[in-house]
Amino acid sequence: MNAPGSTTREAVFVVDDSRTAREVVRLHLARLGCEPVTLEGGEACLAELARRAPMLILMDLRMERMQGDEVCRAVKSHPAGRNVPVIMFTSAGEPHEVMHCWRAGADDFLPKPVALEALQAKLVAVRNARERAKEGPPKGRRVLLVEGGRFLHTFLGGSLEQEGLHVLYARDAQDAEALAAEHGAQLDGFLVDVSRAPRETLALAARLRDANPKKPLVLLSRAEESGEVLARAQALSGAPLLEKRHLGADELLGRVLSRLTPDRVPLRAAERVPFFTVVEFAPLAGGAALTGFSHDASPEALFVRTLTPAREGTRLSLKVSLAGQRAPCSAEATVVWANSPRAPGAFRAPAGMGLRLERMDPALTQQFVRFVPRTHGFPLTGNPRASGF
Known part of the structure; x- marks a missing residue:
């Protein structure tokens, strides 16, 4: 027996209260070189998850005793399951069913009846995920965001992610220093909010600039800053400080992107x-x-x-x-x-x-x-x- 939370690399849980459906998917997985673990319902899935974490969980949304979205929530809150991809089986062309899956934390879905070719594509993607983590994010899209408040994380950080950037979040200057030291060679740009502690964050920006003179540095503020701060920010970044109070959300994101990735045309993610x-x-x-x-x-x-x-x-x-x-x-x-x-x-x-x-x-x-x-x-x-x- 494996220790709780350990991973059997090729094990795939198949959770469905239909014996026929389980058997069809089991045969598909066997042909694709996996170890199918067929489970009759949500309770059996959670019991097996306590024994071992699979590479992937395939689960029907509509089951009698415990609905698939309820099971998915339980899997994602389980220490052994929070990082296990979950793909739900749904009725083809039913957006409301897929929405239930998404809200439960499912990673993707497959319409029923499950086609071998579609299942294979999802399986290959999951198999390759660990190798991609070793490679790191794609070059040209890796940004360190030094937060000054919830606005940066929820709005600006989320918008940057939806524009295709890979974001490394730092809570404060100390956290930013540690992350920059660890990931500096991977980073392609820096975005720093100076509004919470201007003197400290401008000093951080200066160190980032000294260590990465050829990488874009974008400075912004959510508050009204003094002339001294404005001048220092201009000298460090080579461009005026972006002041949120003077810019709409879409214009702010547009200016940030024009400095970080000037060759990319935005998708207007702020809107x-x-x-x-x-x-x-x-x-x-x-x-x-x-x-x-x-x-x-x-x-x-x-x-x-x-x-x-x-x-x-x-x-x-x-x-x-x-x-x-x-x-x-x-x-x-x-x-x-x-x-x-x-x-x-x-x-x-x-x-x-x-x-x-x-x-x-x-x-x-x-x-x-x-x-x-x-x-x-x-x-x-x-x-x-x-x-x-």
Whole structure:
């Protein structure tokens, strides 16, 4: 017996109260070289988790005694399960079911009946996650954020992550020094809030500048600063201090990005709003269709959570299912950033992809114009005379 919390690398839990469904998935996993561990329900899953942590948990959402979302919450709160990926089986084309999975902390979903090719893609992504953690985040997108308050962590840090950056969060100057010493060679830029303790954080900024003279340093403040602080910030960063009181949220993020990653066109993540959909995507050039779900949208982008993102730069054909609509909408998009899953590390970034929308059918265009502020419409797929504009 393995010690609690230890990992059997290729073990995969299959949790379903249908014997037939368990057997189908078990055969798929056996063909893919895994050790399937079939479990009849949530109680059996949690009991087995106390014995060993698997590489992956596959679980049906709809079970009689203990619903899959309830089991998922219990898994994610268990010391042995919090870092184990959970993929839920749901009814195809049912956004409300996928939303239940997401709220429970599931990492991805697969529509039923489960196709071997789709299962294999998710499995390969999970297998590769540990190796990607050793490689570290992609070059050019690694940022140290020195927080001055909750605003930076929740809004600005979250927006940077949705723009494709990998963020290393420091609580204060002391924490920043330690993180910079440990990860300095990996970092591509620095963002420092000077408002809480200007003298201390400007001294930190000076040390970061001295140690990394060729990497961008962005300084901002949430308060009104003295002329001395403004002058010192300008001298250190080579640009004026960004003062939140003078800038809207979208403009602040835009200026931060223009200094950190001047060659990237933003997805306007500061303007994103909740926009939950189920997304099936495939390369326009041809290839297998895979699945994910969007949790947010900006006026020109869709942010998709999936363990199997397409490569950056790929043009995709999308089928987008919204709650309350019988037929999926269609769209085309380009992958601006893509993060494959990684084992937990110091840097924060969501597994999935940011999609710049290029064409949408009339139904999806109407939903964007209705629910996403400052959306002005898109070129339409299909017959443009069907437009509601």
